[in-house]
Amino acid sequence: MTPGIRPLVAGNWKMNGTAASLGELRAISHGFMSGLDAETDALICPPATLLARAADIVSSTPVKVGGQDCHAKESGAHTGDVSAEMLKDAGASHVIVGHSERRTDHGETDAGVRAKAEAAWRAGICAVLCIGETKAERELGSTLDILSRQITGSVPSAATAHNTVIAYEPVWAIGTGLTPTAADVAEAHAHIRAELKELLGAEAAKMRILYGGSVKPSNAVELLSVENVDGALVGGASLKAADFLAIAEAYRSI
Numbered sequence: 579m580t581p582g583i584r585p586l587v588a589g590n591w592k593m594n595g596t597a598a599s600l601g602e603l604r605a606i607s608h609g610f611m612s613g614l615d616a617e618t619d620a621l622i623c624p625p626a627t628l629l630a631r632a633a634d635i636v637s638s639t640p641v642k643v644g645g646q647d648c649h650a651k652e653s654g655a656h657t658g659d660v661s662a663e664m665l666k667d668a669g670a671s672h673v674i675v676g677h678s679e680r681r682t683d684h685g686e687t688d689a690g691v692r693a694k695a696e697a698a699w700r701a702g703i704c705a706v707l708c709i710g711e712t713k714a715e716r717e718l719g720s721t722l723d724i725l726s727r728q729i730t731g732s733v734p735s736a737a738t739a740h741n742t743v744i745a746y747e748p749v750w751a752i753g754t755g756l757t758p759t760a761a762d763v764a765e766a767h768a769h770i771r772a773e774l775k776e777l778l779g780a781e782a783a784k785m786r787i788l789y790g791g792s793v794k795p796s797n798a799v800e801l802l803s804v805e806n807v808d809g810a811l812v813g814g815a816s817l818k819a820a821d822f823l824a825i826a827e828a829y830r831s832i
């Protein structure tokens with residue numbers, strides 16, 4: 579938690595979900611309408627195929643929906659890609675950029691991620707910009723250097739607390755059930771805050787820095803209580819409304 583920053587609990591459904599999964603989104607919306615919105619903001623990023631229907635479902639609820647990636651350009655001959663403008667048109671308020679699964683599987687560079695964040699702003703939506711070290715980088719002791727490099731390379735200097743959310747996701751913690759210790763998370767988030775301050779000045783103090791990687795109901799209170807952790811980016815546990823709501827409920831006891 580950071581005093582003065584309202585937390586955000588975000589779900590990344592990745593390549594999971596068909597129309598049948600929208601019942602989980604309805605249940606998530608009900609949970610937030612029944613009072614959880616007092617504790618935290620909520621965002622669900624379903625696959626692009628479900629985005630418009632998801633946006634309808636959450637339209638009169640506190641829950642927002644977002645995309646999982648966007649092309650840097652507004653339109654053009656880019657078969658299979660989706661622009662930030664298209665996401666916004668489908669009802670998205672946010673888009674995840676630079677997720678490690680895209681950095682790894684699609685060779686995305688820091689400069690490419692920065693262009694996608696700027697594309698999100700151009701479309702009028704907020705970028706959820708992911709950074710994080712691999713297992714090998716952590717074992718080499720270079721975690722903080724990697725985070726510095728990713729921030730310098732992929733966070734545009736015009737980033738504000740309004741148009742950008744940072745998500746720290748250690749690659750080795752994603753989908754593995756492994757998490758860093760609370761002390762390691764505290765160190766990484768304090769470092770990210772300091773680097774953002776170098777880049778953005780006073781604005782950095784207001785920016786949300788989410789933690790992602792094997793967040794589940796059983797570890798949510800411990801991870802979300804850490805200083806400078808302003809919410810979570812949840813993968814697997816966001817697919818089940820009960821788990822996602824239980825993670826958000828952690829804020830009732832923090």
Ligand SMILES: O=C(CO)COP(=O)(O)O
Pocket residue numbers: 590677747751752753754755790791792793811812813814815
């Ligand atoms: O990659 C993630 C969210 O973007 C985290 O995924 P898991 O919560 O499944 O580890």
